[in-house]
Amino acid sequence: MKKNIATEIEQIVLPITEAKNIELVDVEYVKEGGDFFLRIYIDKEGGISLNECEEVSREINPILDEKDPIKDNYFLEVSSPGLDRPLKKDKDFVRYQGRDVEIKLYKPMNGSKLHEGELVGLTEDKNIKVIIDNEEVEFNKKDVALIRLAIKF
Numbered sequence: 001m002k003k004n005i006a007t008e009i010e011q012i013v014l015p016i017t018e019a020k021n022i023e024l025v026d027v028e029y030v031k032e033g034g035d036f037f038l039r040i041y042i043d044k045e046g047g048i049s050l051n052e053c054e055e056v057s058r059e060i061n062p063i064l065d066e067k068d069p070i071k072d073n074y075f076l077e078v079s080s081p082g083l084d085r086p087l088k089k090d091k092d093f094v095r096y097q098g099r100d101v102e103i104k105l106y107k108p109m110n111g112s113k114l115h116e117g118e119l120v121g122l123t124e125d126k127n128i129k130v131i132i133d134n135e136e137v138e139f140n141k142k143d144v145a146l147i148r149l150a151i152k153f
Contacts, residue, residue, distance in 0.1 A: 005029045008069045009038065016059050017042055022052065025081045026088060029070070036074035038064075041081040053078045086148045093122045100150040101130060105143055115139075116150055 006027040017024045025041040042048055042056055057078040064076070087093055087101065096119055103115045117132035127138040128147060139147075 005038075005070055009040070009064075012063055012067060012069070013040055013056075013060055016056060016063075020052070020056070022048065022056065025085065029074070036070070036072045037077060038070065038074050039077045039079070041079060041085075043081055043085075048080045053080070084148050084151050086146055087119075090122060090126075093119065093128065096149060097121045100152060101147055102150045103128070103130065103139060103144055104146040105139070106145050107143065109139075109143075113145075 006029050009027045009029070010024065013027065014024055022042050022044050025043050026039075027041070028037070028039040030037050030039070040056070040060070042053065044052075057076060060078070061076065064070070084102075085092075087096060099119055100116065101119045103117075105113045105115070107113070109115070115130070115132060115137070117130040117137065120129035120131060120136060123129055123138060127140055128144060129136055129138050131137070
């Protein structure tokens with residue numbers, strides 16, 4: 001059900017973000033504590049500003065009220081995906097090739113659920129290819145709980 005809501009929201013939001021030359025990165029509909037949150041992550045080359053998030057939120061709100069795709073009460077949040085953004089779409093794996101990533105697995109591989117390395121990209125069969133300690137390693141997407149950009153200080 002939550003996945004269907006996210007897909008429906010994407011279709012509502014996409015024309016708005018595309019008209020502003022803003023990328024719709026992700027849509028999440030989650031329950032935390034007793035509250036529901038609709039989170040819309042947007043970005044653009046050079047980063048997204050707070051004013052742009054606010055502007056997109058103001059445009060989306062009346063459309064969501066009119067179409068009413070979510071029956072529960074919820075909080076709407078429009079924000080940047082952050083520096084440590086998760087990689088979800090195929091285009092993310094192309095855009096961030098050569099960048100360091102953190103990978104969290106559902107089950108341990110080589111004794112660990114956490115791995116870090118340089119993103120090579122996706123293979124033809126959609127496995128994630130990463131260089132770890134100068135060795136290319138492939139992860140099956142279904143085994144990956146989370147892959148995100150690593151932050152180095």
